[in-house]
């Protein structure tokens with residue numbers, strides 16, 4: 031390792047560096063707050079459970095949206111970027127003045143109280159969120175790990191009779207999508223406290239869960255308090271239990287407190303949350319926010335410090351790239367650490383000393399680039415997440431594929447936790463019991479659960495006997511949606527590949543069995559399958575995956591079905607043989623053997639032509655995760671320059687710094703991580719020790735590995751902020767010529783220096799066979815690969 035040289039380079043960099051010391055100023059939590067991004071725009075610590083924000087009645091999957099809809103309250107728990115029903119949002123507070131200070135004039139039910147907010151008043155930054163409601167109440171919020179702190183500032187105002195208005199805050203025993211089954215509230219005016227609990231449904235999963243809260247109101251003298259039901263309220267009694275009655279009837283109800291308006295108009299509310307008990311919700315609040323009247327600034331500062339610390343491994347030399355580019359980049363990174371949420375100590379389901387993370391929502395989205403991203407940026411956290419997945423396997427019996435609010439989420443395709451584990455394994459994630467990981471993966475590969483809608487895999491008898499998942503499978507061992515035979519075959523093949531890597535690494539004989547199953551994708555490739563557009567135009571390509579019956583006869587699914595040119599396909603909408611993606615898109619899903627796939631479709635030129643057609647015809651769904659790797663697969667055909675060109679065709683046109691700047695659900699930061707990797711200039715093929723090399727969108731990016739403390743640098747020579755020079759002409763690694771189009775994780779752990787010389791035309795760089803990223807059929811087992 032030429033240490034001296036690295037030293038010289040960093041001196042050079044330092045002299046041209048324009049990056050600010052604190053890149054937090056570039057984080058804009060509102061990116062993706064409308065147009066279906068569904069991001070959580072409020073206050074949170076990294077991986078924090080408490081996530082206060084304003085909830086609206088429009089696009090409220092993540093609570094808040096800038097879609098012009100109205101505010102229905104302020105609640106303390108959310109998920110980010112998800113695509114199921116709106117997640118959590120329990121026990122919203124709503125501040126208001128009531129006509130004549132008469133409690134029956136207050137607006138209690140959700141639709142009655144929904145109030146416009148002033149768009150210009152919205153202020154969102156890491157650890158802080160604020161806005162002003164029409165009528166003048168300003169709400170500011172910040173968060174500790176398991177508690178939210180609100181400051182509601184009530185304007186001066188008098189009733190028609192000239193009385194000073196009493197600020198009133200109601201609490202609703204509901205969540206964002208009114209999934210509450212039953213709930214309890216109790217109001218204690220002496221203590222200024224409202225506490226309670228409720229049973230709710232997960233937003234994309236099975237079963238139900240209990241949530242607990244403890245709200246303390248300080249800084250204002252309590253005037254009146256009680257409970258409300260529908261649009262009526264009373265100061266007696268102080269407790270209420272609501273449940274679902276006849277016809278699943280939903281009753282709107284909760285508690286309230288009104289106050290003498292203090293001189294500064296501020297009523298402070300501290301709300302602790304817990305999934306264990308009300309007592310724990312109270313103690314979480316008391317421990318984390320001991321002085322609610324004075325802690326606001328301190329909490330906000332702590333949040334900023336924690337976020338700064340999390341972002342600190344990355345340094346950017348912008349080279350004149352726009353602020354919008356910087357904003358899209360840093361905000362994408364920020365969102366990768368909103369979820370999964372660290373709920374250690376808040377899991378009532380089992381006793382364990384292991385960490386517990388929740389909101390893996392879903393791994394089908396997160397395995398592709400989010401978890402690999404956390405592996406470079408925050409390997410300690412990623413290791414704790416993997417341990418949590420394994421502990422879940424230990425106590426629940428299965429690795430989750432999707433998990434939210436302590437419940438099993440719906441499985442979308444394969445058992446993709448397997449890929450997260452293999453990725454951690456090949457990248458030397460520390461602190462993990464790999465024997466346990468192996469057992470968990472074997473369980474996915476060998477044992478079919480009775481209910482495979484939310485764990486494991488279905489169709490395993492056929493998988494083992496026929497080596498594919500049949501169309502209309504005869505599967506009497508388990509129950510699940512009997513669809514997605516093509517996408518499940520492709521994903522199961524990659525899952526088995528992942529298992530084979532870990533098995534081989536820890537010396538298990540059965541690794542060859544799984545390596546052989548990793549080839550099962552080939553069994554659904556129909557050589558003579560053609561594809562036509564809706565208007566009858568021949569796409570001109572032959573050879574696609576197709577469904578196959580149990581008896582070996584081909585079925586048929588139009589290759590363009592389920593693409594943006596046809597009808598969307600999900601588990602419940604138009605279930606098909608591919609999930610949320612077309613046969614066209616799934617064609618490219620053989621991450622471990624793209625070399626063989628290229629042979630199947632007729633060679634590199636044909637493969638490139640297909641990728642181009644796919645991305646340019648409207649068939650590619652840039653708004654959903656399966657598309658990610660396809661942007662970079664040109665590398666495997668010896669055309670890395672076309673990957674760079676493709677990335678620039680989507681960034682910033684589909685990913686940018688506007689409030690609607692995401693092409694689809696952010697999915698807990700999956701989209702954010704795609705953007706971050708793309709702009710850094712490396713893209714992971716998850717589960718493999720492979721990053722595909724592209725020019726960064728900035729002059730240089732440095733990443734210091736949090737454990738080895740080594741700094742990896744990727745730097746453009748001839749960087750051009752107008753992005754005409756996006757083609758690598760030549761490269762140097764640690765000062766020596768480097769001809770491969772990919773690099774391994776050692777780049778990060780050992781802190782290497784990659785210099786890319788750019789030009790405005792494709793070049794011969796990394797186009798020879800030996801320079802292509804590895805594929806299984808090249809005969810090299812990927813865990814044995816070494817850097818040149």
Ligand SMILES: *[C@@H]1O[C@H](CO)[C@@H](O)[C@H](O)[C@H]1NC(C)=O
Pocket residue numbers: 098099100144145146
């Ligand atoms: C928001 O509330 C206002 C006032 O109640 C109402 O006029 C408006 O239609 C609502 N907006 C939406 C998007 O529902």
Ligand SMILES: *[C@@H]1O[C@H](CO)[C@@H](O)[C@H](O)[C@H]1NC(C)=O
Pocket residue numbers: 211212229238273
């Ligand atoms: C609340 O609802 C859950 C889920 O339906 C149920 O199991 C529980 O018994 C209910 N609790 C009460 C007190 O009714």
Ligand SMILES: *[C@@H]1O[C@H](CO)[C@@H](O)[C@H](O)[C@H]1NC(C)=O
Pocket residue numbers: 214216226227240307
């Ligand atoms: C919810 O609170 C009520 C009232 O304190 C209590 O009786 C009930 O047991 C609590 N429910 C749970 C699940 O703790």
Ligand SMILES: *[C@@H]1O[C@H](CO)[C@@H](O)[C@H](O)[C@H]1NC(C)=O
Pocket residue numbers: 456457458719774775776779
């Ligand atoms: C993982 O650790 C082994 C043993 O220390 C080392 O040989 C290998 O290069 C490491 N791999 C990566 C990707 O850092």
Ligand SMILES: *[C@@H]1O[C@H](CO)[C@@H](O)[C@H](O)[C@H]1NC(C)=O
Pocket residue numbers: 563565566567
């Ligand atoms: C069919 O649609 C494609 C893609 O929109 C278009 O390029 C082509 O001209 C159309 N062909 C006919 C015959 O309309």
Ligand SMILES: *[C@@H]1O[C@H](CO)[C@@H](O)[C@H](O)[C@H]1NC(C)=O
Pocket residue numbers: 579581582583
């Ligand atoms: C195989 O099964 C399919 C679906 O039941 C049927 O349409 C087809 O004719 C069968 N093929 C043979 C060779 O029996």
Ligand SMILES: *[C@@H]1O[C@H](CO)[C@@H](O)[C@H](O)[C@H]1NC(C)=O
Pocket residue numbers: 065682683684685686687688690691692693694
């Ligand atoms: C930003 O991204 C969104 C979502 O993909 C897209 O609709 C919009 O056109 C883009 N805006 C710009 C200015 O590129």
